Amino acid sequence: MSMITKERPVPNGVVLEITGDLTYANREQFKTAVERIRQRGVRYLILNMADVRFVDSSGLGLLALVSQNFKLSQGQVSILKPQSYVREIMVLANIQKLIPVYDNEQEAVTGFKQAA
């Protein structure tokens, strides 16, 4: 399945709404969308994954990669509302140790304010 991304500003950062699968096939699209945001100087990025049904091993690597890249520019990435299957995959790889996971957007935005 292909991927659609749409961004939306929030106080201090940007929410990237992702629809589709975060997989090897969609890696370039995801990287491009995220890099575009980072290179504008945005420091806080919320990945809304409510409409992501599947993340494969390449997708996990991309999440770690964008998180590392934002940290390098003193920013932070967080994940919003992962579906249960995606959440399970992320737990097995201990992703929450690297990237905060939130169930509502307000908490994610507040998380940024604290980090800032």
Add this chain to the structure above:
Amino acid sequence: MERHGTSSVDCNDFSRSTGQTSGSDKTEAQQTALIVDDEPVSRAGMAARLKRLGYRVLQAGDGKAGLELLRRERPDLTILDWMMPELDGPSVCELVRRDPEVFSSQIILMTGHDQPEQIAEGLARGADDFLSKAASPQEITARVQAGMRAAGLIRRLKHATDEIRLKQEAIERELQSAARYVVSLLPPPGQLLPGLEMASAYRPSSALGGDLFNVLRWHEHSLGMYLLDASGHGVSPALRSASFSTFLREDNLLHRVGSSDPGAILTEANRQFPLTENGSYFTIVFVRLDIRTHTLFYATAGHNGLMLHRRSGEICYLAQPSLPLGFDGGNVYHTVETQLSPGDRLYLMSDGLYEVPSPTGELWGQARLETSMREAAAKPLADALAHAIGAAEQWLGHQKFPDDVAVMGIELAG
């Protein structure tokens, strides 16, 4: 400027000029046209016209001879009369289109009756274009040149396709050779130490796999084993895995880590193998077994495939959630230890063994893998592995696993 039919007819050229040059020697400079017409005067008129246009011209006086000449000489363009005794133009077209050797030949069908229905029938039976015998010299020239252009494009396309196929075959041979190298890195099954049996299976999803496993011999009483999985498929993960396996050699680990402790080894590997610019990484399970005390030391990085099948029948997955290598350069991986008993079996495996989808998309899963291991508990270790892979194949509905499958099992003699 009407010159049609006024030029001298060179009947000597008929069929005698054939067989002088082979089809493959043809250059772009002189393209060849074949004229098939049972009417000598009109055939000769067309031949003269095409020669003036600079083409090499072949001629045949009936459909059967025309077809033979077309097959032998592979002309760029064939101008085919509709009405001929025995084999008429449309029948020649049909035979050409059915012949895989010449089916892409360019054919212009020519007739005195250019009714729309007849044009449609001619095209439907395999002609590329249609030419009326009453056509003006300008139209004939234009259609012949258009046909030659199309023939040139088809020829170039065919060349390009042949070249791609040859290159593809060369790449396949390279991949097969690289795959044989990867397999040569794997340890042979059998007795690792007195009282310790090993069996394994390796089924890459494409020619080259990103999964790799091996056995390290620290001392006569201490063995290391690992199974790693590079994210992604194909050449790049296979290369990265081979490079990682070099890092994991006994001498290098002693030099770089100074310890056979699985946690220390993974902590150092995590520093040495950061995420690539594409977010590629490794997951790995690393164990050390002290054969004297039957103590198992293990550490995992984002890898869940470490299964202990006790002689008592109990099955447990030992791995705890952990970060894959490269996700956090400062992460520390801890060693966990557990006690094995005679008759216990330990499996290091990639998730490709149990994340196997049925035709409806349902995953086979760890629970079904456990069931199949239990069914085969009384069989020898290698047969138990074969049984589990067979069950996964049955679930899959065929033998081509979507992900690399690698598994290595050991059994302590009971």
